[in-house]
Amino acid sequence: MAVPARTLINVPPKAKRGDVILIRTLISHVMENGFRVDNMGKPIPRNIITSMVCTYNGEEIFNATLHPAISANPFITFHTVATESGTIAFKWTGDNGFEAEASASISVE
């Protein structure tokens, strides 16, 4: 990927221990589904994000397998329990060696 994908993640900066927090993620990607043809009738090859993994201080808490039916610029929200202060890291991988990473820190009291 020549252009790094833009990511937008939303994690509450502070939380009480044991709280269920909402995490929202967005990444810029065309998610070309591989079923369309261009102006010349030539099929456009598939180019999608196939996986998104979220880790909380190194431990995997969320793992999504994406298929072509996910919209362009995949937006995914989920929940987790705020257990300890640290970093929540996100990693997206996809076709043509696509990789993107993002992380957010959270302080738990």
Place this chain on the structure above:
Amino acid sequence: MERTPLSLATTRRLFLAGAGALLVVRPAGATPETMAAAIRQVTGGKPVTPGKVKLTIPPLVENGNAVAVTISADSPMTEKDHVTAIHLFTQKNPLPNVIGIRLGARAGKAEVSTRIRLADTQQLTALCEMSDGTFWSDTADVILTLSACLEDPV
């Protein structure tokens, strides 16, 4: 007066029929059967019971390119009893699978949302796997006015 020879008329009719056939050719899409097969692949043939899962999607969608979907499951999300996987399937998109999610007790709340593409007016099925190995499902009907997936590129 000259008349069109029969053979030519036939060829033209055949040609038109052929052209007509070409127009309706589309990539083979998912059907209720292929969706059932995709679900079987996930469940490994275990029975699926309706309930415990809630699939939230607008019943009438104008644009199939980005449809907001929320799947939530009724589970205490404790170490003993939690949701381990959430899946979403379609009947009439080119492929039956939409998304497969693995989570655990650390999720705290079994609720995920995303935006999906829809190719046609159809029924969607959400599937949930619990930590005790049971599968639960919910279905939702969607009416669509503008299809995604197979339209011309912009």
